[in-house]
Amino acid sequence: MDTFINTRLMSREQVWDKNGWVAQFNIPDNLEDRGVGWTEQDVSSWEPPARHIQLGYYEEVKAVFNSSVQDLTDEDLSESRVILPVETPRLVADALGQVTWDAIAHGGQIAYLRGLFVGNGWHR
Known part of the structure; x- marks a missing residue:
C-alpha cells in the first residue's frame, strides 16, 4: 500500500524510506527488493521484526493512505x-x-x- 499510494499515485517518497522502516525490517535497502522473487532459503533466513515494529509501520501507512484518499477530488478520481x-x-x-x-x-x-x-x- 505504501508503494502504491506514495510512489505510484502521489509521486512522493514512501513512508518505508522516509521514516527508516527498512532498517527495522532487516531487509536490503532497495526499493525493488520487497520479498518478491525471494527463494525459500531467503524467506526462511529472514528474521522478521518484533510485532510492535510491524504494527507501527502498518499504522503509519494506514494514516497516510486515509488522509491521501480523503483529499482526492472527483476530478482526481476521473x-x-x-x-x-x-x-x-x-x-x-x-x-x-x-x-x-x-x-x-x-x-x-x-x-x-x-x-x-x-x-x-x-x-x-
Whole structure:
C-alpha cells in the first residue's frame, strides 16, 4: 500500500524510506527488493521484526493512505494516467478499485492458510 499510494499515485517518497522502516525490517535497502522473487532459503533466513515494529509501520501507512484518499477530488478520481505496474493509462478510481480488490483477495488467501495451519478463525 505504501508503494502504491506514495510512489505510484502521489509521486512522493514512501513512508518505508522516509521514516527508516527498512532498517527495522532487516531487509536490503532497495526499493525493488520487497520479498518478491525471494527463494525459500531467503524467506526462511529472514528474521522478521518484533510485532510492535510491524504494527507501527502498518499504522503509519494506514494514516497516510486515509488522509491521501480523503483529499482526492472527483476530478482526481476521473484522471486517466499511467499508474504502475500497469503500463496503460487508467482512471485513478479504477486503480483504487484494484487495490481494494487486492486487499480483499490477499486477506482471503491469508484466512485460508490460517485455516489450514491453525483451524477456523475469529467466529469460533
